Amino acid sequence: xxxxxxxxxxxxxxxxxxxxxxxxxxxxxxxxxxxxxxxxxxxxxxxxxxxxxxxxxxxxxxxxxxxxxxxxxxxxxxxxxxxxxxxxxxxxxxxxxxxxxxxxxxxxxxxxx
Amino acid sequence: xxxxxxxxxxxxxxxxxxxxxxxxxxxxxxxxxxxxxxxxxxxxxxxxxxxxxxxxxxxxxxxxxxxxxxxxxxxxxxxxxxxxxxxxxxxxxxxxxxxxxxxxxxxxxxxxxxxxx
Numbered sequence: 001x002x003x004x005x006x007x008x009x010x011x012x013x014x015x016x017x018x019x020x021x022x023x024x025x026x027x028x029x030x031x032x033x034x035x036x037x038x039x040x041x042x043x044x045x046x047x048x049x050x051x052x053x054x055x056x057x058x059x060x061x062x063x064x065x066x067x068x069x070x071x072x073x074x075x076x077x078x079x080x081x082x083x084x085x086x087x088x089x090x091x092x093x094x095x096x097x098x099x100x101x102x103x104x105x106x107x108x109x110x111x112x113x
Numbered sequence: 114x115x116x117x118x119x120x121x122x123x124x125x126x127x128x129x130x131x132x133x134x135x136x137x138x139x140x141x142x143x144x145x146x147x148x149x150x151x152x153x154x155x156x157x158x159x160x161x162x163x164x165x166x167x168x169x170x171x172x173x174x175x176x177x178x179x180x181x182x183x184x185x186x187x188x189x190x191x192x193x194x195x196x197x198x199x200x201x202x203x204x205x206x207x208x209x210x211x212x213x214x215x216x217x218x219x220x221x222x223x224x225x226x227x228x229x230x
Contacts, residue, residue, distance in 0.1 A: 031216045042117075042204060042220035043158075050216070058217065090158060092218075098146055098165060098210055102218060104158035 002026050006091050006105035013081040013112045021076040021108050023091030029103075030096045032074040036060065036087040037107075043090065049074055050096060081112045116140065117205055117221035125227050126195050133180070134190040134224045136205035144210040147188040148218065149179070152202040161203075164188055192226075200228045 007022045025032065033048035035058075045058030049068040063085060065077040074093075078085060088109050092102040118137045126132040138147065149161040164172045164179045172179040180189040192199055205221040 033217070035220075040222060042222045043206075043218075044220070045217055048217060088156070092158075094216060096216060098144070098208070099163060100216075101148060101160040101163060102216070103160070104150075107156050 004091055004093055004103050004105035006108050008108060011108060011110050015081060015083060015112060017081050019078050021089055023074045023105060024072050025093040027093065028071060029093035032093045034076045035090045037090060038087050083112045086110060086112045116219045117207055119205055119221035119224050121224045123225045125229055128197060128228050128230050129194055132192045132195050134203050136189055136221060137187045138207050139186065140209055142209040142211045146208045148206045149190045150204045150206065195228050197228050197230060200226060
């Protein structure tokens with residue numbers, strides 16, 4: 001199993017550009033989510049999904065869109081990049097249930113100039 | 114109010130000593146779970162240990178144990194016999210189960226642990 005994969009690993013954007021961060025998992029997990037990690041702030045939830053066709057907002061959703069057309073894939077779209085979106089982005093997945101830990105992808109380091 | 118508080122931004126510990134990383138939480142949900150993750154300098158998030166709010170015993174996983182004090186709302190991670198490879202950032206996180214399918218994790222700000230040879 002590849003687990004949770006993310007592409008790209010690094011990305012530099014100019015303000016106003018759009019892009020999609022890719023996330024895929026091969027563990028048949030129902031739950032998938034996107035977090036951003038900023039210095040001194042831990043990880044904050046952007047969007048999440050409990051299954052194909054179902055998404056919801058997390059703590060910091062502004063400026064981001066998601067969709068879940070398949071169980072495996074959960075892309076994160078930046079509509080018009082801003083310097084405040086410079087961060088490390090993590091995708092995570094898990095089974096639904098109390099004791100199930102979330103498996104994280106390796107992260108994408110995004111810089112917006 | 115912060116849901117997860119980690120009050121130690123950084124800690125330095127001598128190799129082979131035990132170390133306790135503090136975590137306090139705030140929730141009104143009677144059913145919840147607490148997780149600890151390790152983030153080494155390479156950046157990946159590694160799951161370490163889990164404690165459920167109704168678990169009767171403190172969780173243990175190898176050298177990791179969780180000192181769970183429900184009345185105090187604390188879930189401290191204890192690492193026994195620390196090793197150089199334990200140097201990393203450690204995050205405490207909570208999941209509240211009030212809503213079915215609510216798998217959202219709330220993270221603390223982390224503690225950077227450095228093991229000194």
